[in-house]
Amino acid sequence: MTFEPERYELTAKPLHAFESNWEPDRRDFFKNLGGGIVVAVLLSNSARAQESGGGRGGRGFRQPPAPQEVGAWLHIDTNGGVTAFTGKGEVGQNARTSLSMAVAEELGAPLSSVELVMGDTDRTPFDFGTVGSRTTPDMVPQLRRAAAAARQALIEVAAAKWSVPASELQAENGVVTDGKQSAAFGELARDQQIYKRVASESGVRPATQWTVMGKSTPKVNGRAIVTGQHQYTFDMRLPGMLYGRVLRPETFGAILASLDASTAKQMAGVSVVRDGDFAGVTAPTTSAAASALAALRAEWKNTPQTSARTLFTDIKEPVSASPAIDKALAEAHHKLQRTYPVAYIAHTPLEPRAALARWDGDKLTVWTGTQRPFGVRTELAQAFRIPEENVRVIMPDTGSGYGGKHTGDAALEAARLAKSAGQPVKVTWTRQEEFTWAYFRPAGVIDVRSAVDSKGKLTAWEFHNFNSGNSGMNTYYDVANKRVEFHNTKSPLRQGSYRGLAATANHFAREAHMSELAAQAGIDPFEFRMKNLSDARLKAVLQAAADKFGWGKKHAAAGMGFGIAAGFEKGGYVATCAEVSVQPGREPRILRLTEAFECGAIVNPGHLHTQVEGAMIMGLGGALFEAIDFADGKILNPHLARYRVPRFRDVPPQIDVVLVDRKDLPSAGAGETPIVGVAPAIAGAIHMATGEWRRSLPMMVLSAGGSAQSGGAAF
Amino acid sequence: MELLVNGARHQVDASPDRTLLTVLRDELDLTGTKYGCGEGQCGACTVLIAGLPARACQTRAAAINGKAITTIEGLAKNGRLHPLQEAFLDQQAMQCGYCTPGMILSGVALLAKTANPSREEIIGAMQGNVCRCGTYPRIIAAIEAAGRRMKGAAA
Ligand code: FES
Ligand code: FES
Numbered sequence: 078m079t080f081e082p083e084r085y086e087l088t089a090k091p092l093h094a095f096e097s098n099w100e101p102d103r104r105d106f107f108k109n110l111g112g113g114i115v116v117a118v119l120l121s122n123s124a125r126a127q128e129s130g131g132g133r134g135g136r137g138f139r140q141p142p143a144p145q146e147v148g149a150w151l152h153i154d155t156n157g158g159v160t161a162f163t164g165k166g167e168v169g170q171n172a173r174t175s176l177s178m179a180v181a182e183e184l185g186a187p188l189s190s191v192e193l194v195m196g197d198t199d200r201t202p203f204d205f206g207t208v209g210s211r212t213t214p215d216m217v218p219q220l221r222r223a224a225a226a227a228r229q230a231l232i233e234v235a236a237a238k239w240s241v242p243a244s245e246l247q248a249e250n251g252v253v254t255d256g257k258q259s260a261a262f263g264e265l266a267r268d269q270q271i272y273k274r275v276a277s278e279s280g281v282r283p284a285t286q287w288t289v290m291g292k293s294t295p296k297v298n299g300r301a302i303v304t305g306q307h308q309y310t311f312d313m314r315l316p317g318m319l320y321g322r323v324l325r326p327e328t329f330g331a332i333l334a335s336l337d338a339s340t341a342k343q344m345a346g347v348s349v350v351r352d353g354d355f356a357g358v359t360a361p362t363t364s365a366a367a368s369a370l371a372a373l374r375a376e377w378k379n380t381p382q383t384s385a386r387t388l389f390t391d392i393k394e395p396v397s398a399s400p401a402i403d404k405a406l407a408e409a410h411h412k413l414q415r416t417y418p419v420a421y422i423a424h425t426p427l428e429p430r431a432a433l434a435r436w437d438g439d440k441l442t443v444w445t446g447t448q449r450p451f452g453v454r455t456e457l458a459q460a461f462r463i464p465e466e467n468v469r470v471i472m473p474d475t476g477s478g479y480g481g482k483h484t485g486d487a488a489l490e491a492a493r494l495a496k497s498a499g500q501p502v503k504v505t506w507t508r509q510e511e512f513t514w515a516y517f518r519p520a521g522v523i524d525v526r527s528a529v530d531s532k533g534k535l536t537a538w539e540f541h542n543f544n545s546g547n548s549g550m551n552t553y554y555d556v557a558n559k560r561v562e563f564h565n566t567k568s569p570l571r572q573g574s575y576r577g578l579a580a581t582a583n584h585f586a587r588e589a590h591m592s593e594l595a596a597q598a599g600i601d602p603f604e605f606r607m608k609n610l611s612d613a614r615l616k617a618v619l620q621a622a623a624d625k626f627g628w629g630k631k632h633a634a635a636g637m638g639f640g641i642a643a644g645f646e647k648g649g650y651v652a653t654c655a656e657v658s659v660q661p662g663r664e665p666r667i668l669r670l671t672e673a674f675e676c677g678a679i680v681n682p683g684h685l686h687t688q689v690e691g692a693m694i695m696g697l698g699g700a701l702f703e704a705i706d707f708a709d710g711k712i713l714n715p716h717l718a719r720y721r722v723p724r725f726r727d728v729p730p731q732i733d734v735v736l737v738d739r740k741d742l743p744s745a746g747a748g749e750t751p752i753v754g755v756a757p758a759i760a761g762a763i764h765m766a767t768g769e770w771r772r773s774l775p776m777m778v779l780s781a782g783g784s785a786q787s788g789g790a791a792f
Numbered sequence: 793m794e795l796l797v798n799g800a801r802h803q804v805d806a807s808p809d810r811t812l813l814t815v816l817r818d819e820l821d822l823t824g825t826k827y828g829c830g831e832g833q834c835g836a837c838t839v840l841i842a843g844l845p846a847r848a849c850q851t852r853a854a855a856i857n858g859k860a861i862t863t864i865e866g867l868a869k870n871g872r873l874h875p876l877q878e879a880f881l882d883q884q885a886m887q888c889g890y891c892t893p894g895m896i897l898s899g900v901a902l903l904a905k906t907a908n909p910s911r912e913e914i915i916g917a918m919q920g921n922v923c924r925c926g927t928y929p930r931i932i933a934a935i936e937a938a939g940r941r942m943k944g945a946a947a
Contacts, residue, residue: 171887300881303893305865362819363814364818427834427924429828475888479924683884690930692926693926694926716829723926725928725931726915728928730911
C-alpha cells in the first residue's frame with residue numbers, strides 16, 4: 078500500500094520560502110505595547126513538524142518543518158486587556174470564539190477581556206494556514222499554554238507584592254486573590270515588563286476542570302455580524318481607493334493575442350493595465366470598472382481541451398495485476414467489483430475572493446480573504462520580486478472558505494493593478510469568476526474490489542483512487558489482504574483543497590461499497606460493519622448513531638429506505654444514518670439524517686453542533702446534485718442558477734446530531750470530517766427504497782450543461 | 793438622485809442604470825448589504841423597499857422613486873436590536889455570517905407579513921437565500937423564535 082503526502086491540501090503552487098526565526102523582539106515589544114506581560118509559546122520539534130503538516134503518520138502536507146520558533150503569543154496590558162496573536166484565521170468555523178475561550182480558560186480572565194489578532198503576517202507568528210482541521214489540535218493547546226504561563230506570572234507578581242507564597246494565590250475572573258486581598262490583572266501588569274517564553278508541551282487544566290471551555294459559547298463578534306458592521310475584505314475601503322477588474326481569458330490557458338483598450342481608456346477615471354497575458358482595469362466605482370472591462374476588445378489564442386464527457390476515462394490509468402486479491406476473490410463466498418466516479422465541485426463560498434492592495438513605495442499591504450495569509454505573502458513577494466519583509470498580508474474574518482481560499486489570486490491581481498494605478502485598488506470577484514477561476518474539488522474515479530467469506534468477514538479489499546486524492550483512503554475495516562493506492566493522474570481543471578479533501582470521495586466509495594457488499598451477502602449493513610471493525614472509537618460512534626436513529630427498529634415502507642455509513646479522518650470519528658423517500662419520477666427526499674461525531678474533548682458544544690450540522694447540509698449538495706460541467710476550456714455552468722447548492726427546501730425535516738464527548742482525549746478539529754458520511758448513507762437508503770445503487774457523485778442525473786435543478790424530475 | 797435610506801435622505805450622484813447594490817455599497821458605504829452572486833440567486837443583497845424584500849443587485853437605483861429603503865444597518869433602533877437580530881444571536885444562526893444580513897432582512901419581511909409563520913411558510917419565503925455554511929436549521933429556529941416573541945409583544 079502506498080501513501081503519498083496529502084496532495085490537495087495545497088494547490089499546484091508549492092510554498093517554498095518560510096519566514097525565518099520569527100520572534101517578537103523584547104524591546105520593540107514593550108516600546109509598542111507599553112508595559113505588561115508577554116508570553117511567547119515556543120514550538121517543540123513535533124509541533125513544528127505538525128505545523129508543516131508532517132504529523133500523523135506522514136499523511137500531512139508535503140512541506141519541510143516550519144523553521145520558526147514561536148507558535149503564538151499573548152499580551153496582558155496595564156488595563157487588564159488580553160490580546161492573543163495567532164496566524165490562524167476565522168472563516169466561519171468560529172475559531173475566534175474557541176481560541177478566545179482557550180485563553181480565558183487558562184488565564185482565569187473573563188472572555189470579554191480577550192481579544193484575538195488573527196492572520197496578520199506583520200503581527201502574528203508564522204502559520205501554515207487555516208487548513209486540515211488543525212486549528213483546534215494545534216492552536217488551542219498553544220494558546221492554553223501561553224495563557225497558563227501568563228496566569229502564573231500574574232500570580233508571582235502578586236505573591237511578591239503581598240509577600241505571600243504563590244501557591245496560596247488564585248487567578249479567576251481577571252483578578253488574583255489570596256482570599257483576603259485581591260488585585261486586578263491590569264493593576265498587576267502595571268509597571269511590569271515581563272517577557273516569558275514557554276514550550277508548547279507543558280501541562281494545562283484537564284478537560285474535567287474546565288469552566289469556560291466545554292460550554293456552549295456564542296460567537297464573540299456575533300453582534301457585528303447581525304448588524305452588518307463586520308467588514309469582510311469585500312466591504313473594505315481606503316481613501317482614494319479604486320475598483321479593479323481583471324480581463325479573463327476566453328478559455329483556460331488562452332494567450333492574449335491582441336488587446337484594443339482605446340474605448341476603455343477614454344472613460345472617465347479609467348486606467349488599463351497590460352502585463353503579458355494579464356490585463357485589467359481600474360475605475361472609481363464598481364460599475365465604472367465593469368463598463369471599462371466590457372469595453373476591452375481582446376483576441377485570444379485558445380488551445381483545444383477535453384470536456385466533462387470524457388473526464389472519467391481521461392483521468393484513469395492502467396493498474397498492475399493483484400494476484401493475491403484475484404485469488405481471494407476466486408475463493409470468496411461473495412465478491413463485488415464496482416466503480417465510483419466523482420465530479421468536480423465548486424466551493425462556492427458566499428463571499429467570493431476579494432483583495433485590497435496598497436503600495437507605500439516598495440512596501441505592499443494586502444487585505445484578503447485567504448486561508449493562508451503567509452502563503453499569499455510568499456506568492457506576492459515572488460510575483461513582485463520583493464523581499465517578504467516588504468509584504469504584509471492581513472486576513473479579515475472571511476465569508477467562508479471550505480478549503481477553497483488557499484491561494485492568493487485576487488491578492489496578486491489587486492497588487493498588480495494598484496502598482497500601476499499608484500493608488501489602493503480593490504478587486505472583488507464576481508460569482509462567475511469564482512465559479513471559473515478559483516479551483517475545484519478534484520474529480521476522481523475510484524475502483525473497488527472486495528470479497529467476504531461465509532461468516533461475513535472481509536477477506537480482500539482493493540481500492541484505487543484516480544486523481545481525487547488520498548485523504549481518508551485507507552480502510553479501517555479489518556482485512557488482511559488489501560491493496561489501496563492513489564494514482565496521481567492529470568486533472569483537466571485546476572483543482573485543490575476542499576472541506577474534507579478526498580475523504581468525501583473515498584468514504585463514499587468505501588462505505589457505499591460496504592453497504593452493497595452487505596446487501597449481497599444478505600447481512601444488515603450496520604451488523605456487517607460492526608462485524609468487520611475493531612476500532613473502539615469508530616464502533617462507539619456507529620453504535621451511537623444507530624441507537625439515536627433507531628436502526629433496525631423500523632421497517633421501511635414502499636419507496637422509503639434507510640442507509641448507514643461510518644468514517645474516520647483528521648482525528649474525528651463519524652457515523653451517519655439517512656432516511657430517504659423516493660417517489661417515481663421525483664427527486665429523492667432526505668427525510669432524516671442522524672450523525673454521531675467524536676473528536677476528543679469538546680471545546681464549544683454549541684458551535685461543534687452547528688459545524689457538524691453545517692457540514693451535513695453542505696454534504697447534501699455534493700451527494701445529490703452539485704457538479705461542474707465543462708468543455709473546451711470553459712465552465713458551462715458558472716452561475717448559481719445552473720450550479721445548484723443546498724437551499725432551505727433541501728434541508729431534511731429532521732437532523733439529529735449526537736456529540737460524543739471524550740474528556741480523556743485531546744481535542745481534534747471538526748470542520749471537515751462530519752461531511753464524509755452523508756453521501757454513502759444516502760446511497761444505502763436510496764438502494765433500500767428503489768433497489769438501485771447510485772454509484773456516482775452527484776447521485777442525481779444531471780441535465781446537459783448544468784446541475785440538477787430544484788424540483789426537476791431528475792432522478 | 794435622492795435616496796431615503798434607513799430614515800436619512802442622501803443625495804447621490806450616480807448614473808441611473810447603476811444597481812442599488814453598488815450605490816449602497818460604493819456611494820453610501822453601507823456594506824452590510826452583500827454581493828453574493830449579482831444574479832438574483834442568493835439573497836445576500838436583500839434590502840427592504842417600502843417594507844418589501846428586494847434584491848438590491850437586481851434593482852436599479854433610479855427605479856426606487858423615493859421609497860424608503862431599509863438595510864441591515866438600519867434595523868436596530870437606538871442600539872436596540874430587532875427581535876430577529878436577537879434571535880439570530882440566541883440561536884447562533886450564523887457561521888461565517890456573510891449571508892446573515894440578507895437572511896435577517898428576508899426574515900423581517902416575512903414576519904411583517906405573516907406573524908408566527910409555520911416551518912413551511914419560512915421555507916417558502918426563504919428559498920431564495922443561500923447559506924453556504926448550512927445554518928438553515930438555525931435560521932428557521934431563529935425566525936420561529938422571533939415570530940413567537942413578536943406575537944407575544946403584540947398581544
Ligand atoms: S447578490 Fe443579489 S441575489 Fe445574490
Ligand atoms: S453563515 Fe456562511 S454563508 Fe451563511
